Amino acid sequence: MGDTRSAKVSEPSVKQTRSAGPAPAAVDASCDVLVVGGGINGAGIARDLAGRGLRVLLCEKDDIAQHTSSASTKLIHGGLRYLEYYEFSLVRKALIEREVLLRSAPHIMRPLRFVMPHDRSLRPVWMIRLGLFLYDHLARREVLPGSATIDLRRHEAGQPLKPAYTKGFVYSDGWVDDARLVVLNLLDAQQRGARILTRTRCIEARRCTHSWQAVLEGPGGQRTTVSARALVNAAGPWTEQFLREQARQHDTRSLRLVKGSHIVVRRMFDHPMAYIFQNPDKRIIFAIPYEQDYTLIGTTDVEHRGPVGQAQIDDSEIAYLCEQASRYFARPVTREDVVWTYSGVRPLLDDASGDPSAVTRDYLLELSAEQAGDDGQRRPAAPLLSVWGGKITTFRKLAEEAADLLCPALRHPSIGWTRHETLPGGDxxxxxxxxxxxxxxxxxxxxxxxxxxxxxxxxxxxxxxxxxxxxxxxxxxxxxxxxxxxxxxxxxxxxxxxxxxxxxxxxxxxxxxxxxxxxxxxxxxxxxxxxxxxxxxxxxxxxxxxxxxxxxx
CATH class of the missing domain: 1.10.8.870 (Alpha-glycerophosphate oxidase, cap domain)
Structure with missing residues (x-):
């Protein structure tokens, strides 16, 4: 294997070039639903709709999961810290989904125990115990064990930590290979009849009364026009931009784009558990066993104002992650230890929160079946479903709810089916x-x-x-x-x-x-x-x- 200790690399990105190309052809392809976006939400929706018998076409302008959906912290989790923001509904929904997902693909997901060292200067013991009690009981558990208190002076999880940390708490969540989760959803969608086009950009979507006429541009500038009975905008960080520029829907919501960055260092500990560290700024970071030889540390929450597809970690984020991890580990984490970094832009609902960490991770599905005419009157139009926000843990539920909304609008029988089905390779x-x-x-x-x-x-x-x-x-x-x-x-x-x-x-x-x-x-x-x-x-x-x-x- 190559030695990466001195080779600090960031994931290369594939840049899609736009060619003028030939003029759009006449309508030569049709489907029931065109899904724009090959991240986890688009993939999940395409899979669910195809499984209900709809003709689905999904286009992704780059590679599958090239952006946000391969840049997560790789966790299937309820979101313990969201309890502080009273997001009980979101946490319960995510807690339920953990075990549904773990059963669906046991090869790319697995249970993971988390250790939280107690810092007396931060949250008091009673608050942590209350939070863990809620975490254990907001949803039924069959696979994941409950929380417990441990003595870090005697427990193996205390060995890599500073001696000052003597008490800790352990609880359960799950780990996932995020990019492969997207691939498996699209494989399943394809096996159920969906058509998947990567490196294919939707450059225009024109809304009519009964259909959408969308122009797709593939590799080399080749173009075709697709007729779809409904359009799903699952473009992630590009959701708002796609509505305004390609679909020309100007009365739209706003997204809060928050960059999350991670660093990877040589393995900091030998046991299979992960850590959740509380920070003085009330945020948390994780330190997770990664790829056998490494430890993954993240994430940050920073407002992103540059091009969505070009998110990169900056020096202040590296310094922050190193500093906060070093508050707990006996062996300090320095920027010289960093062998790889990656960053992603989270498309969060703009709820006017001043702190990016406090912005809700819940999602909103917005279905529209009418639009304003030149005279200002609203008239029936082909359905448009836009996906706002979300997190990887709740993608299946999001997709199910999206299909439940779309199917009646298309007058198609609607029966959910994904809850008990495995993903490809999971059986x-x-x-x-x-x-x-x-x-x-x-x-x-x-x-x-x-x-x-x-x-x-x-x-x-x-x-x-x-x-x-x-x-x-x-x-x-x-x-x-x-x-x-x-x-x-x-x-x-x-x-x-x-x-x-x-x-x-x-x-x-x-x-x-x-x-x-x-x-x-x-x-x-x-x-x-x-x-x-x-x-x-x-x-x-x-x-x-x-x-x-x-x-x-």
Missing amino acids: LSAYIGAPQRPDADFERFDQALAARHPWLPATLRRRLARCYGSRVDLILGRAQRLSDLGEEVAPQLYEAELHYLGQHEWARTGDDVLWRRTKLGLHMGPPEREAVARWFERAHETTQPVTLAAFQR
């Missing part, structure tokens, strides 16, 4: 039989995979199991030895996996694979990352991506 029964507990199920799956493929090195096998679950069969096929997986393009990355990612998961560049479909880029140096990029360049010479022409029916 492990072919390997382990009937499911029991998600975390134990994955361990049984990994053992069964080892027995079925004893030639697979343990590290590679574990990574493939985590990434792909039962879909690992599409990569391994009938392989009997490592050489059957093709060339090892970079350490632990074989051609069979790259072919799979290109053919099934819309990967088109090395960055798509190394920073979103996997996090292997963190373990590699520049030569290895370049080798993966060159492999995709060579692959493009013999294969072509799915284009708009494929949907000109």
